[in-house]
Amino acid sequence: MNHAFELAVPIEPTDHVIGPAHARIVLIEYGDFECPNCKQAAPVVKLLLAEFRDRVRFAYRHFPLEEVHPHALMAAQAAEAAGAQGNFWPMHDLLFEHQHALKGHHLHEYAERLELDMTRYTAEMKDTVYLQRVREQEKSGIESGVRSTPTFFLDGRIQDVSFGVKSLFDAVAKALAK
Numbered sequence: 614m615n616h617a618f619e620l621a622v623p624i625e626p627t628d629h630v631i632g633p634a635h636a637r638i639v640l641i642e643y644g645d646f647e648c649p650n651c652k653q654a655a656p657v658v659k660l661l662l663a664e665f666r667d668r669v670r671f672a673y674r675h676f677p678l679e680e681v682h683p684h685a686l687m688a689a690q691a692a693e694a695a696g697a698q699g700n701f702w703p704m705h706d707l708l709f710e711h712q713h714a715l716k717g718h719h720l721h722e723y724a725e726r727l728e729l730d731m732t733r734y735t736a737e738m739k740d741t742v743y744l745q746r747v748r749e750q751e752k753s754g755i756e757s758g759v760r761s762t763p764t765f766f767l768d769g770r771i772q773d774v775s776f777g778v779k780s781l782f783d784a785v786a787k788a789l790a791k
Contacts, residue, residue: 618771621756624672627746629701631662632670638768638788640781641672643754645762646689646708647682647715654763655709657778665785673705674750676762684715686747691720693743694734700727 624630624639642658644651662671675692677685688708695704707723708715717738724734737743754764758771765772767784774780 618758620766620769620771622753623769624670628672628674629696629705630670630672631702633667634670636668636670638665638669638785639672639766640669640785641674641766643674643676643750643757643759643762643764643766645676645678645682645685646692646705647685647712648678648762649712651763652709652712654774654778655706657781661782661785664782665789668789669785674754675747676751676754676759676764677747678762686744687717687720687738688715689747690738690741690743691724693746694737695724695727695729697737697743698727698729698733700729703727 620641624641628641640658640661642651642654644654658671662669675689677689679686692701692704692708695701704723704727707726711719711723720738721731721735725731757764757766763774763778765774765781767781767788772781772784
């Protein structure tokens, strides 16, 4: 039985990952592209990955809070569609950069900007090809005790970032010092 606040599902081949498989630390974020706190966390995560290069493996998972963020689910699917064409991280960055504009036509513009195969992108979005993947990640978050975004797991244990994401830096540094 899984204890609350411990990661229920370890990194899987379908996860979008930055960093080497042999990294000492594994950091997983459950996020929502329409969440202002997730947007604030994104550059901090980039700094963390630069600071601890090759020692941290980072994965981003979807946790769209649809009740408060009506465009988050579609944005997550657009990121997955981009990911299927090798452009998850560029789409991830565009979605946070343009968080105020996440309607379908905006997502289409971002896909064009990334020079995706637009016939494929349009068909996959229309057929909600990636909805199940998003829902599976959301379910794994719920099983792990995720209630809000962003939620981070460091080596399988939830990290409290309610006082700021800098605490994540401190937790990673401490874990690496062991």
